[in-house]
Amino acid sequence: MSGEPEVHEEFEARLKAYEGRPAAATGVGRDPVNEPMIRHWCEAMGDTSPAYTGPDAIAPPTMLQAWTMAGLTRRPERTAAYDELLTLLDESGHDAVVATDCDQEYLRPLRPGDEITFDSVIESVSGRKTTKLGAGYFVTTRTDIRAGGELAGTHRFRILKYAPAHRSSRPVERRPRPVVNRDNAGFWEGVARHELLIQRCTACGTLRFPWLPGCNACGSPDWDTVEASGEGTVYSYVVLHHPPFPAFEPPCAVGLIELAEGVRIVSNVVGVPYDKVRIGMPVRLEFRRYDEELVLPVFQGVTP
Incomplete structure (x- = not known):
């Protein structure tokens, strides 16, 4: 010493x-x-x-x-x-x-x-x-x-x-909880069943995401849902480096995913190195459990 x-x-x-x-x-x-x-x-x-x-x-x-x-x-x-x-x-x-x-x-x-x-x-x-x-x-x-x-x-x-700094002694942090309200509760109920549900206006047929109380195309308040196929591509993305957030391990890729149905969703791109994520990369939906309460939709990168 x-x-x-x-x-x-x-x-x-x-x-x-x-x-x-x-x-x-x-x-x-x-x-x-x-x-x-x-x-x-x-x-x-x-x-x-x-x-x-x-x-x-x-x-x-x-x-x-x-x-x-x-x-x-x-x-x-x-x-x-x-x-x-x-x-x-x-x-x-x-x-x-x-x-x-x-x-x-x-x-x-x-x-x-x-x-x-x-x-x-x-x-x-x-x-x-x-x-x-x-x-x-x-x-x-x-x-x-x-x-x-x-x-x-x-x-x-x-x-x-x-x-x-060495972090092994720190308590394990839980992921932040999503805000669930009367307008999006059905979406999170679907996620719990491993279903990614997209709203569909029953008046004009327009799909929308994220969930809204009314159609932004025709204004109708009436809707039902369709289940996403799970196929999509990376429309845009960022890589989170700093600052580090509890329960996240940067660097990690956060993508704006264009689903095959035409709507877009923000989620993590997983299964490929963060520096290999590219615009246009095919992705496939999967559901990951982060703790005893939380399941989230993420997207597995598909490489050639």
């Missing part, structure tokens, strides 16, 4: 050696500052300031990082030093990551047509910290963003690379 602090000190010294090394070099924005992106940003944020429209428009200052983002691709300007640092942390067991905070400094406004360049540096690596998520290290990068060669702003971004 007496040697443990020395091991930590040696490891932290290796991490500290990356401070001041570049994380991204000679980066170039994918697009010049442009009006469509400014408009999308303002619509998403609900920002109606006249400063962001018209012939003298500027970009919202908080868009600073948006002009440097790579989308879904890995940026070619990311350096080997940054990859080495992350690999060192991964291999030491600190393989989980969560973004913790960022701060920005604005030096001059960006305007449509500005060409963006940037460089990033590994500004700091903290000592070992203990958090509720687990013990780990905070890594801070600083990105200097330029327009036409002139420094326009600085963006600092901090992540925590950590070893997830």
Whole structure:
């Protein structure tokens, strides 16, 4: 045990050696500052300031990082030093990551047509910290963003690379209970019998899901049900990583499933690795019991 602090000190010294090394070099924005992106940003944020429209428009200052983002691709300007640092942390067991905070400094406004360049540096690596998520290290990068060669702003971004806390001693958490009311009770009664029931308007024949008190096509309050065949495809999906929720084990895939009958339902995609789920993947209904009370419909991925 007496040697443990020395091991930590040696490891932290290796991490500290990356401070001041570049994380991204000679980066170039994918697009010049442009009006469509400014408009999308303002619509998403609900920002109606006249400063962001018209012939003298500027970009919202908080868009600073948006002009440097790579989308879904890995940026070619990311350096080997940054990859080495992350690999060192991964291999030491600190393989989980969560973004913790960022701060920005604005030096001059960006305007449509500005060409963006940037460089990033590994500004700091903290000592070992203990958090509720687990013990780990905070890594801070600083990105200097330029327009036409002139420094326009600085963006600092901090992540925590950590070893997830041991959870075996925690009590087993139950899945949240569905909200059952007079409008959907029949659906959950069907699930208990391992039947996935879809409402059908008896006036116009329109199928609907989720269950509603009236038809959204013709307004009729009269309905019956049809049982879903259980065949479907992944219409869309997300992968849940963070934050972890009690009774769930991320990463897991949550899919919007289009049933063969034409309606869509949100449920877990199971039976295939989360990173193999794809839009258009065939799925098949199954029912899983999660505890003595709860049965849920889920969808088994069907691979070729």
